[in-house]
Amino acid sequence: MHLLTHNPHGNLIVQTFTNEPLPPYAILSHTWHEDNSQEVSFDDLQTGRVQQKHGYGKIRFCERQAVADGLRHFWIDTCCINKSDKAEESQAIQSMFRWYRNAARCYVHLSDVSVKPKRDQDVISWETAFRKSRWFTRGWTLQELLAPSKVEFFSEEEHKLGDKETLKEQIRRATGIPSAALEGVPLSEFTVEDRFRWKGDRETTREEDGAYSLQGIFDVNLAPLYGEGAVGAFERLKRAISQLAQCISDLRGTNPRDDKKRIQDTKGGLLEDAYRWILSNETFRRWHSDLQSPLLWIKGDPGKGKTMLLCGIINELEKPAAYTVNISYFFFQATDSRINNAVAALRGLLYLLVIQQPSLISHVRKHHDQGGKTVFEDANAWIALTEIFTDILQSPDLEPTFLVVDALDECATNLPKLLDFLVKSSSAHSKAKWIISSRNRFLIEERLEQAGRKARLSLELNADSVSTAVRAFIGYKVDQLTGQKRYDDRTRQAVLAHLELNANDTFLWVALVCLDLAGTSKRHVRRKLESIPAGLDSLYERMMRQVSESDDAEVCKQILGVSSLAYRPLKLAELGALREPLDGLVEDAESLSELVSLCGSFLTLRDRTIYFVHQSAKDFLLAKAANKVFPSGTGVAHHGVFTRSLEILSRTLRRDIYKLKAFGCLVGEAQQPDPDPLAAARYSCVYWIDHLRDSNLLSSMSHEALQHGGIVDIFFRSKFLYWLEALSLCASIPKGVVSMTNLHLLIQNKHEPTSFTEFLYDAHRFFLYHKSAIETSPLQAYVSALLFSPLNSKVRRQFQHEEPDWITVKPVISSSWSACMQTLEGHSGYVKSVVFSHDSTRLASASFDNTVKIWDASSGACVQTLTVGTCIQNLSFDSTGSHLYTDIGKIAIISPPNSQPITITDPQHPDFCDIGVEPGGIWITCSGKNVLWVPSEYRRWCSLVHGNRVGIGTGSGKVWFCNLTAKADKSI
Numbered sequence: 017m018h019l020l021t022h023n024p025h026g027n028l029i030v031q032t033f034t035n036e037p038l039p040p041y042a043i044l045s046h047t048w049h050e051d052n053s054q055e056v057s058f059d060d061l062q063t064g065r066v067q068q069k070h071g072y073g074k075i076r077f078c079e080r081q082a083v084a085d086g087l088r089h090f091w092i093d094t095c096c097i098n099k100s101d102k103a104e105e106s107q108a109i110q111s112m113f114r115w116y117r118n119a120a121r122c123y124v125h126l127s128d129v130s131v132k133p134k135r136d137q138d139v140i141s142w143e144t145a146f147r148k149s150r151w152f153t154r155g156w157t158l159q160e161l162l163a164p165s166k167v168e169f170f171s172e173e174e175h176k177l178g179d180k181e182t183l184k185e186q187i188r189r190a191t192g193i194p195s196a197a198l199e200g201v202p203l204s205e206f207t208v209e210d211r212f213r214w215k216g217d218r219e220t221t222r223e224e225d226g227a228y229s230l231q232g233i234f235d236v237n238l239a240p241l242y243g244e245g246a247v248g249a250f251e252r253l254k255r256a257i258s259q260l261a262q263c264i265s266d267l268r269g270t271n272p273r274d275d276k277k278r279i280q281d282t283k284g285g286l287l288e289d290a291y292r293w294i295l296s297n298e299t300f301r302r303w304h305s306d307l308q309s310p311l312l313w314i315k316g317d318p319g320k321g322k323t324m325l326l327c328g329i330i331n332e333l334e335k336p337a338a339y340t341v342n343i344s345y346f347f348f349q350a351t352d353s354r355i356n357n358a359v360a361a362l363r364g365l366l367y368l369l370v371i372q373q374p375s376l377i378s379h380v381r382k383h384h385d386q387g388g389k390t391v392f393e394d395a396n397a398w399i400a401l402t403e404i405f406t407d408i409l410q411s412p413d414l415e416p417t418f419l420v421v422d423a424l425d426e427c428a429t430n431l432p433k434l435l436d437f438l439v440k441s442s443s444a445h446s447k448a449k450w451i452i453s454s455r456n457r458f459l460i461e462e463r464l465e466q467a468g469r470k471a472r473l474s475l476e477l478n479a480d481s482v483s484t485a486v487r488a489f490i491g492y493k494v495d496q497l498t499g500q501k502r503y504d505d506r507t508r509q510a511v512l513a514h515l516e517l518n519a520n521d522t523f524l525w526v527a528l529v530c531l532d533l534a535g536t537s538k539r540h541v542r543r544k545l546e547s548i549p550a551g552l553d554s555l556y557e558r559m560m561r562q563v564s565e566s567d568d569a570e571v572c573k574q575i576l577g578v579s580s581l582a583y584r585p586l587k588l589a590e591l592g593a594l595r596e597p598l599d600g601l602v603e604d605a606e607s608l609s610e611l612v613s614l615c616g617s618f619l620t621l622r623d624r625t626i627y628f629v630h631q632s633a634k635d636f637l638l639a640k641a642a643n644k645v646f647p648s649g650t651g652v653a654h655h656g657v658f659t660r661s662l663e664i665l666s667r668t669l670r671r672d673i674y675k676l677k678a679f680g681c682l683v684g685e686a687q688q689p690d691p692d693p694l695a696a697a698r699y700s701c702v703y704w705i706d707h708l709r710d711s712n713l714l715s716s717m718s719h720e721a722l723q724h725g726g727i728v729d730i731f732f733r734s735k736f737l738y739w740l741e742a743l744s745l746c747a748s749i750p751k752g753v754v755s756m757t758n759l760h761l762l763i764q765n766k767h768e769p770t771s772f773t774e775f776l777y778d779a780h781r782f783f784l785y786h787k788s789a790i791e792t793s794p795l796q797a798y799v800s801a802l803l804f805s806p807l808n809s810k811v812r813r814q815f816q817h818e819e820p821d822w823i824t825v826k827p828v829i830s831s832s833w834s835a836c837m838q839t840l841e842g843h844s845g846y847v848k849s850v851v852f853s854h855d856s857t858r859l860a861s862a863s864f865d866n867t868v869k870i871w872d873a874s875s876g877a878c879v880q881t882l883t884v885g886t887c888i889q890n891l892s893f894d895s896t897g898s899h900l901y902t903d904i905g906k907i908a909i910i911s912p913p914n915s916q917p918i919t920i921t922d923p924q925h926p927d928f929c930d931i932g933v934e935p936g937g938i939w940i941t942c943s944g945k946n947v948l949w950v951p952s953e954y955r956r957w958c959s960l961v962h963g964n965r966v967g968i969g970t971g972s973g974k975v976w977f978c979n980l981t982a983k984a985d986k987s988i
């Protein structure tokens with residue numbers, strides 16, 4: 017970047033910076049003189065021909081203003097870009113938004129706004145002239161208004177008119193841009209349509225600049241290609257915008273903002289008085305203000321209020337930040353498999369970071385552009401995410417950032433890796449500061465010990481503050497109970513005294529006791545209080561005793577057992593399917609919800625979903641009450657959930673369960689029927705293999721399940737494709753892939769090869785190969801997946817009856833998984849042209865390997881290879897199909913033996929359908945509807961459609977084709 021400054025003699029010079037950080041600088045925004053040669057150019061500065069030019073006045077203005085603001089450097093587009101160097105100009109166009117955004121000050125010089133009335137002109141106020149200024153009609157000035165945080169406006173006489181804050185109402189009236197966008201709300205929070213609207217009919221000298229000047233506003237990068245025209249440039253811009261949206265949506269595993277809201281709600285709402293003590297805590301304040309203190313670790317026993325404390329800290333950090341600081345956070349929850357692993361944590365943190373500072377997305381795009389969503393989900397996701405994260409933390413562009421991670425002890429997968437990453441990242445110099453919290457765990461203690469500059473805040477060592485906070489919480493809860501239950505003064509005092517005496521600085525204990533009292537009649541409160549023990553575990557034991565002694569003991573214990581084994585909170589309908597039916601029990605949702613409420617205070621119901629009142633309640637059941645809730649052991653209990661899962665899946669799953677009908681219906685467009693036929697089976701669909709894995713695999717029951725003819729075998733042979741469809745509808749294909757790999761591993765080491773194990777291996781390959789198609793569009797399990805599987809695939813054979821009957825000539829696929837597409841393989845270079853003969857019996861392909869091949873369209877055999885010695889761009893058959901026209905001449909074709917008489921496809925024929933290949937080459941379409949997903953290795957370099965026949969030449973030199981009938985766009 018070239019910046020203007022002065023040399024020691026006071027002369028104006030250009031100083032070039034190749035690396036960041038740059039010195040603070042001012043930047044000018046203006047409109048160019050109608051005669052461009054009147055502006056001072058980069059060359060003029062070199063030759064010193066500046067003072068006689070009209071534009072010199074603006075340079076002097078900017079210089080004086082910068083000096084007045086204590087800035088030694090400034091930038092002006094007329095003379096700080098060497099326009100004779102095209103590479104530099106292109107780079108500047110792509111960097112301009114960032115340069116304006118990073119400027120310490122931006123001065124707008126309005127040469128058509130005067131504060132002095134001019135002679136022989138109507139007197140108009142400067143405000144009117146301001147709103148009518150040419151500056152608001154030019155394309156590039158839009159980003160110059162929006163990018164910098166401080167924009168000041170000056171009149172022709174260099175009189176300061178105000179800044180974008182004080183003039184926001186006038187600017188809004190002149191441009192239609194809402195105040196929020198001028199106040200610094202990230203532009204990404206406005207819709208794409210809004211941002212296009214702000215551009216309105218602003219003009220640019222070069223037509224393509226209309227699009228190029230918007231790239232920063234949409235957080236995309238668009239290398240200028242002058243000559244492509246406005247239409248081409250806007251098309252590229254729109255494509256870049258939709259790729260960006262796709263990248264952000266793929267990155268989003270969870271939205272931690274929603275998780276935070278949900279957690280606060282489930283825990284009964286956040287009380288400020290119960291967390292504000294932290295703001296005056298010495299350790300916290302030191303961490304907050306000291307740049308040398310990058311990591312704060314808050315630790316404490318269960319129920320001490322760590323999660324709620326972190327929610328409060330986030331709220332406080334967000335208050336004054338007003339978009340100048342990034343605050344990203346993640347809440348681990350062991351009970352929720354979406355958010356109980358290290359990969360999910362990095363994904364969540366990155367997601368919140370990039371939506372707050374979209375310019376950071378370039379670091380994500382480097383990986384996403386190559387691998388798509390799988391980059392964040394496959395076995396190497398951790399590597400990719402840590403690389404992205406490290407790049408971002410080291411980026412000079414990163415705004416000051418707070419990263420908050422709650423409940424590290426609830427990270428079930430890859431906690432040691434995450435801890436090492438935290439230690440490393442917080443030790444490297446960065447603008448990011450971390451707060452993490454956990455229970456007192458040795459592993460965490462041991463690893464974090466290695467972090468150089470960390471602050472540690474133990475809740476136990478801050479007992480006085482925590483105790484005061486718990487008292488505030490007790491006061492609030494007792495007031496709530498008094499209002500709800502109409503306690504008299506004596507009862508209120510008794511409850512208050514009992515809670516204060518026994519709380520032992522544990523919020524959770526207070527919350528649980530109050531929950532119990534909320535269900536207790538006023539008359540029995542005093543008696544109840546006497547029976548409530550101090551201490552969390554004692555309280556849980558008492559709750560368990562109450563459950564065991566109740567009339568519904570058996571069923572309640574069963575519900576507690578299933579809920580604590582589940583890998584995510586269960587819906588009522590799912591619980592109904594998973595628990596073992598007991599004689600005479602009514603199974604409807606109402607009675608189930610009543611039963612859940614009878615399970616002591618272990619469980620709570622929100623939105624028909626069953627949650628543990630707290631992680632420690634689940635921990636208690638699994639560790640200390642296991643003999644009660646799992647009388648035959650956890651292995652047997654897991655096995656029970658596994659078998660009941662397969663039962664419900666076998667009863668429920670069927671082809672096109674949501675009646676989507678359209679083969680290309682995207683999963684995001686799939687309408688869930690009411691009632692949802694998958695409601696009771698969703699959990700089972702996703703987790704049945706996990707329960708099998710966690711059952712006692714050495715037991716005879718599990719062994720039998722995995723035998724030839726066992727329940728897994730039967731399920732796969734009858735329901736495998738329907739299961740894949742259902743996984744897609746449940747948005748759980750990535751999880752399904754992991755489960756399938758686990759199942760594969762279970763079988764691999766323990767079972768002799770049988771026809772079942774072979775089927776399973778094939779099913780695994782099938783799933784891996786077709787996951788993208790099925791994840792995008794559930795019904796492609798029966799179309800693309802079957803069609804592009806090897807002929808000998810066991811799944812393909814087993815589900816032959818499901819293959820589409822509207823594809824009459826199918827792509828020729830190799831017989832086994834390992835050798836794909838051998839038959840039409842032959843070219844050694846890109847295939848650049850393909851053409852069918854009029855009767856569709858032959859296909860010709862020309863390749864950069866300087867050969868033309870003629871293929872028999874029904875068998876896929878190559879009937880002739882012609883070496884042409886030069887590159888051929890265009891091919892066409894003559895009307896008899898006996899000659900091929902190329903751009904180097906006419907070639908005679910050998911007729912294949914027994915070739916069919918020529919029949920030209922008649923567009924009126926009932927079988928004729930409007931077949932096409934969608935521009936991205938991913939879908940083959942019929943009457944405009946997607947019908948067949950094309951796997952990536954089969955996608956076109958070039959393609960053609962002839963009647964009902966589609967021919968595709970791929971980049972690897974392979975050629976394939978298929979024939980569709982009109983049924984393709986009919987319902988399934």
Ligand SMILES: Nc1ncnc2c1ncn2[C@@H]1O[C@H](COP(=O)(O)OP(=O)(O)OP(=O)(O)O)[C@@H](O)[C@H]1O
Pocket residue numbers: 283284285286287288290291316317318319320321322323324325328423454455489523524527630631632
């Ligand atoms: N500031 C607060 N406002 C409202 N309720 C609170 C607050 N702090 C704690 N609580 C109550 O105390 C309960 C326990 O708090 P929290 O879940 O934050 O503890 P924790 O230390 O994170 O526990 P664990 O380590 O077991 O996860 C919450 O469910 C909530 O009911």
